[in-house]
Amino acid sequence: MAADMIDLIKPFFLDLQNRICSCLVGLDGKAFKEDHWTHKQNQGGGITRILENGLHIEKAGASFSHVHGDALPSAATLKRPELANTPFQALGVSVVVHPRNPYVPTSHFNVRFILVGSIWWFGGGFDLTPYYGFAEDAIHWHTMAKAACDPFGEAIYARYKKACDDYFYLPHRREQRGIGGLFFDDLNTWEFERCFDFAKSVSKHYLLAYEPIFAKRKTHAYGERERDFQCYRRGRYVEYNLLHDRGTLFGIQSGGRTESILMSLPPQVTWRYNWQPEAGTPEAALYTDYLIIREWLSLPLSTPACL
């Protein structure tokens, strides 16, 4: 049964990595470079694909990994001691896209499957980090998030949207990382087939959510001011990933491949001391209207395109 699950999931994840890369290459024109690697401590490894210095994509990483071993790292079983000293497998696809144009938001997608002995679960989701907010983009993003969830029950979108808001929060800044999306973990309450279908639906809707936003904004004219703000805001992305993101910290602490884990870091970043946007600017609007928890799908239909 365990082998059967892996046999179903692995080809889906590998194909998903291909499809996401094809979509991104379609948006940019440049090809990904590929590295095959093996894990230092456990068996298995992965395929990391990176596109750097494209016309529209400044840096994108799309990584597949499949690691297995005789026992999970102790940090992973602190809360579940019954899973210690049990053979495990972990498969996943992770994607981060840092566009060049500050009007195109950064996006992050992940889907993973963990099997420990006979216990299994799925996790994953997608979230969007704009530099300049557009209400119509935020509504489209969350409409796709909801569409991914709706076939699985009425309450699903609200549950995983809230989990995403909770997870992608920077307490030291009192800011959301972006406008959220979906985040799910420990998913095994349905039967395997249905959980797998949910992971597939989230994967498909990531591209349906991101591709049109990227395509629409990638040629939006911008200047030094917008570029400066983008590089400054990317600092928050670094702070989040290195201070808070459980996946990044677990990967680093458990001896994962550093270059694959840190592929999520933006290509160019600035830190300025105590910088604050001027009231009334689009930069200030990002903080007040987008980096907060809000219900994008309950906005009145008359909401202007750019809040």
Next chain:
Amino acid sequence: MAADMIDLIKPFFLDLQNRICSCLVGLDGKAFKEDHWTHKQNQGGGITRILENGLHIEKAGASFSHVHGDALPSAATLKRPELANTPFQALGVSVVVHPRNPYVPTSHFNVRFILVGSIWWFGGGFDLTPYYGFAEDAIHWHTMAKAACDPFGEAIYARYKKACDDYFYLPHRREQRGIGGLFFDDLNTWEFERCFDFAKSVSKHYLLAYEPIFAKRKTHAYGERERDFQCYRRGRYVEYNLLHDRGTLFGIQSGGRTESILMSLPPQVTWRYNWQPEAGTPEAALYTDYLIIREWLSLPLSTPACL
């Protein structure tokens, strides 16, 4: 007695902040900006000084803080439960200098005094992070580190040099952060007066160590290649401070002032996927000859200026 100690240390720390800022202003020409702040959860606060976009200093922070309260945060007393629920005071000066010229190394200095009930200790040190290595600079830096320690005993330099090498290490990169220097903590084995003298000696020798190196290298000609490498290597500084530095993590987790804590982050940083220097270049020499643990004061006198 406790009040007496604070009465001695506070004016010294405030004067030290002034002296360090004067020295840096002397090297650059631009003045520091100053912010007074109060702590969110405890009493007290600090004075943060920042110099950004100077001629030679791209970003420098020199911060004084004095925080006191009825009980240390629980994270700080996990290993010393007898100190829980006891009034405390913490005073410190922290300095990070990010020069513009890639031939000038980044430096970090800290000195702190903690008082919990009737228990007190000093901590601090200084360490150097070059982008391009010069053996003569490394030898000068460590000569000053040793000079700071020698009046206090023969074994002191070796002990705190080793502690510095142990502390400023990036396990996920298997690299030292730089060429080290001194790191001491929990210092209360001598009587108060002597411990304070040691903190004074380390403070004085930080400037004696750094100022001549900065002055000598700040007009060294450089191009895009050296600037790119500097920005890339600054990524390691960010990774260290956000993933590993106990002071940064403690400050963030205990509700310290984020902008003062993160003043240590470099102004412009790049991340490139899996970049490696070419063998035989000065960039490769940084990794092989400088970002390793070595005894700089045991080098033969005939060591060339640039290894």
